[in-house]
Amino acid sequence: MYLIPNSGMTLQDLNHRTTGVYNYSDTLSFFETKDGTISLRSSNFKELFHSLSGAKKESLEKYIYPSELHRFKKTKRLAVLDVCFGMGYNFSSLIEALRYEEIYLSWWGLEIDKTPLKISLKNSKYKSLWTNNILAILESIKNDNQFKNEYADCKLVWGDARKTINFLPKNIKFDLIYLDAFSPQQCPELWCEEFLNKLSDKLSKNGRLITYSRAAAVRASLKRAGLNVKTIFPQERMNKDWSIGTLGIKSKEKKNQEASNIFWSNLSKMEEDHLKSIAAIPYRDPTGDSSKLDIISRRTIEQSKSNLKSTSLWKRQWLHTKDY
């Protein structure tokens, strides 16, 4: 029987407790994205789970490709923390990408709401995306909160990630952390400096924190947490967006590090300058249980007192007439 360190509880006890405490439920509706894959719209957060351009496309371009999974062929082991599991796109795309590799996956997922997975597993369009093996793994996570075979050990802890992160085994360090929360304006709880520090602490040497967010506040917090912050490029030539996300690498040796490759590069001058504007003022949650409103208003007050340049000035200097 697996006992969660520091809690004396099994995964099932812990999940019973956390889901009981939060009893969280959102009103969700399906919509189809441009790559033909489906996603969900959340009425609580007033946001989409994925961009309109494609749910699966987003999980590949923003999470799986920048992970550069071939790097783990040597060690044959990979530890991943998937924050905001949702419908399981990032997880399933990861399993799919690893299917021909002899890499043992140790995976932990954190998610507050079981509904996205439950309703996705009843949706034929969603199910048609994945092999029977992947669907069986998802069913096992839905029913037992875990899955284990000779290639993978996967455990999902349900509840507010700000709390459940404290139940992860202290000794486990992650090679990859995927952070896929709703936007900082809608879900600031998971972009606060304190939570980002906890995530950064959980990275292994050369581990990567990967997120779709390119927000200056998030990047500045990751830098202060000691990560080397990179920008993720769009993979489509037609897409002229300046960035589709952020990758933070835990490494002290900046010198020997690649400055860029086909997926990411050092921040551009424009992006570095973004970090000198009030947009870079962090979200803060000193107690670990602040409400969304408290976090946003705390930051608005801090911004109003700041001498940093305004975000509109930064936009005028760098983005010209583009309406970002």
Ligand SMILES: C[S@@+](CC[C@H](N)C(=O)[O-])C[C@H]1O[C@@H](n2cnc3c(N)ncnc32)[C@H](O)[C@@H]1O
């Ligand atoms: C953008 S969706 C994630 C999409 C997901 N990665 C996928 O591949 O389908 C954001 C998710 O964050 C979850 N969430 C919101 N607040 C949370 C919290 N405090 N702790 C954990 N999960 C949370 C929502 O329930 C939702 O499933």
